[in-house]
Amino acid sequence: MKGIVFTEFLEMVEKKFGYEMVDTIIEKSELESEGIYTAIGTYDHSEIVQLIIHLSSETNIDVETLIKEFGRYIFDAFLNNYPMFFDASPNALEFLKSIDSYIHVEVNKLYPDATLPSFATEIKDDGSMEMIYRSERKMSSLAFGLIERTLEYYDEEYTVSREFLNEDGSRVKFTISPA
Numbered sequence: 621m622k623g624i625v626f627t628e629f630l631e632m633v634e635k636k637f638g639y640e641m642v643d644t645i646i647e648k649s650e651l652e653s654e655g656i657y658t659a660i661g662t663y664d665h666s667e668i669v670q671l672i673i674h675l676s677s678e679t680n681i682d683v684e685t686l687i688k689e690f691g692r693y694i695f696d697a698f699l700n701n702y703p704m705f706f707d708a709s710p711n712a713l714e715f716l717k718s719i720d721s722y723i724h725v726e727v728n729k730l731y732p733d734a735t736l737p738s739f740a741t742e743i744k745d746d747g748s749m750e751m752i753y754r755s756e757r758k759m760s761s762l763a764f765g766l767i768e769r770t771l772e773y774y775d776e777e778y779t780v781s782r783e784f785l786n787e788d789g790s791r792v793k794f795t796i797s798p799a
């Protein structure tokens with residue numbers, strides 16, 4: 621998993637819960653990196669999982685809520701670091717469609733070792749859009765937070781619902797419907 625995910629995650633923890641919490645969750649986890657991350661480095665996915673699980677037990681906030689909140693937070697980092705991907709799309713659904721066909725493709729060129737999910741999108745007759753998330757990282761809550769922030773950013777009124785297509789959460793359907 622790319623370092624930007626870790627640096628943004630720890631920055632969010634510091635802002636919301638204070639620096640001591642950053643220290644605590646790093647101490648409690650068994651990290652090959654020892655909790656030292658650079659934005660362009662690559663680290664084991666299990667490190668973010670451990671950090672989130674410890675943040676959850678320290679704060680009594682459930683894991684999925686924390687990951688979703690992190691999805692909302694990392695959106696702003698993407699906006700600051702990669703404004704061209706937003707400029708390329710005039711509205712929220714175009715932007716969301718472009719993740720799989722363009723954004724993550726470009727991310728993969730920049731970082732060939734990135735581990736990205738896939739999204740299959742389909743526009744329905746009623747104007748809603750279905751997005752099927754597939755990833756062995758099972759981080760659909762991250763996608764959920766990112767999708768919600770995307771709709772806020774484009775200032776469009778949609779509701780988002782999520783349906784698990786299998787038990788382990790590696791296949792998940794989002795339906796984004798006009799409010």
Ligand code: HEM
Pocket residue numbers: 621622623624625698699702705706716719723724727733734735736737755756757758759760762763764766767770
């Ligand atoms: C400018 C916009 C975006 C950029 C630059 C971007 C880039 C990235 C990067 C660098 C990673 C980490 C890959 C790794 O750790 O190896 C990632 C992962 C991910 N991205 Fe994006 N992304 C963008 C937008 C989105 C949006 C809007 C969604 C939501 C639908 C999304 C869904 C995800 C998910 C769920 C992951 C976690 C990995 C997984 O589930 O397999 N991304 N993205």
